[in-house]
Amino acid sequence: MWRMGNLMRGARISEKADTGTTERSLKESDGDIVVVLQDYPTPEISEPIYRIGEKLKVVAQDVYWWRVCSLQTGKENYIPNSHVAKVFHGWxxxxxxxxxxxxxxxxxxxxxxxxxxxxxxxxxxxxxxxxxxxxxxxxxxxxxxxxxxxxxxxxxxxxxxxxxxxxxxxxxxxxxxxxxxxxxxxxxxxxxxxxxxxxxxxxxxxxxxxxxxxxxxxxxxxxxxxxxxxxxxxxxxxxxxxxxxxxxxxxxxxxxxxxxxxxxxxxxxxxxxxxxxx
Known part of the structure; x- marks a missing residue:
């Protein structure tokens, strides 16, 4: 279990993705949700896959790269963990x-x-x-x-x-x-x-x-x-x-x-x- 202040939530991460799109993310625990902190990749490199403020569902975690799925678009891809922050309880x-x-x-x-x-x-x-x-x-x-x-x-x-x-x-x-x-x-x-x-x-x-x-x-x-x-x-x-x-x-x-x-x-x-x- 993972503790943050007086709030306790599980930190289980799904091992593989389901075949659905946004519907499969509607019943996940708070610890699986992250928010994008900056566009990725940057507009100077290419059209961003994920934009700042977008909320994502974590599908799998590695040391530096996380596989995620957008709650808005259902788009699934990888993003550096330095570009996202975990969100608990929505706030x-x-x-x-x-x-x-x-x-x-x-x-x-x-x-x-x-x-x-x-x-x-x-x-x-x-x-x-x-x-x-x-x-x-x-x-x-x-x-x-x-x-x-x-x-x-x-x-x-x-x-x-x-x-x-x-x-x-x-x-x-x-x-x-x-x-x-x-x-x-x-x-x-x-x-x-x-x-x-x-x-x-x-x-x-x-x-x-x-x-x-x-x-x-x-x-x-x-x-x-x-x-x-x-x-x-x-x-x-x-x-x-x-x-x-x-x-x-x-x-x-x-x-x-x-x-x-x-x-x-x-x-x-x-x-x-x-x-x-x-």
Whole structure:
């Protein structure tokens, strides 16, 4: 198994290609998907077989050359592994630098709120969120000793997927809410039955109509109007806050649990760290 942060995905690579075209790539694991980082071959040499931003399915791997199949065209050929980056969950890009993240987000098909997460090329386990707005904004993702993640220290997440789900529901201090993973509009809709659930956007959300008991419940219920990631984050925040103040914890233990309510601030977050050099 291959581990990236708190996310674990298999890294199995198919030994040979099927006879189908794009249909055979619709049920593959995330670890088999890569994105082209630069045209190959370069236009100076010949007409490119694969272009920057194109998503490919890995058929077989060698040391330097990978056999791949385009998810858009079904075209199968070889490409140097230095020209591609692996993509997990559709939004977690492995081994790309800040400038390349901006190039990918500025490609046609990406809209305001398109985003990607990338791991630091300097230190493994450190991540950054890039979001397309008027320009591409970058936010550093920090990690606590217990391996939970946060952009603002007042709101922590057990895994990167929970972080993405939350900021897809609310901008909560970011330049805008997350709308869709980078380059997701350039490929057919994938079957996510064996992968990560899709990011779901909610609009015109009215907190006054939400049963407060749902806010602190971490049970996964399909009929709960609040996403599991948000509920899990709220519960984590309450737990983290209480652990920092033992006297308050003792006092709260004498009160009814129903009194614990998480209140969202009216203003944006003041403690978000912009990623200027990561």
């Amino acid at each position: 977690l890009f492995e081994g790309i630098e800040r400038q390349k993240a901006e190039e990918l987000l500025c490609l046609p098909g990406n809209r305001v709120g398109s985003f990607l997460l990338r791991e630091s090329t300097k230190e493994r386990g450190l991540y950054s969120l890039a979001v397309k707005h008027r320009t591409v904004k970058h936010y550093r993702i920090f990690r606590l000793d217990n391996s939970w993640y946060y952009i603002s220290p007042r709101l922590t997440f057990q895994c990167l997927e929970d972080l993405v789900n939350h900021y897809s529901d609310f901008a909560d201090g970011l330049c805008c809410a997350l709308t869709s993973p980078c380059l997701s509009a350039t490929i057919p809709s994938l079957d996510t039955s064996n992968g990560a659930p899709p990011v779901v956007m909610r609009r015109n959300f009215d907190w006054k109509k939400v049963d407060r008991s749902q806010l602190v419940s971490t049970e996964s219920c399909s009929d709960n109007i609040v996403s599991f990631g948000v509920r899990n984050s709220i519960a984590a925040y309450l737990s983290f806050s209480e652990s920092q103040n033992p006297s308050r914890t003792k006092a709260n233990s004498r009160k009814k649990k129903s009194k614990s309510v998480y209140a969202l601030p009216d203003s944006g977050l003041g403690n978000i760290d912009y990623d200027d050099d990561f």
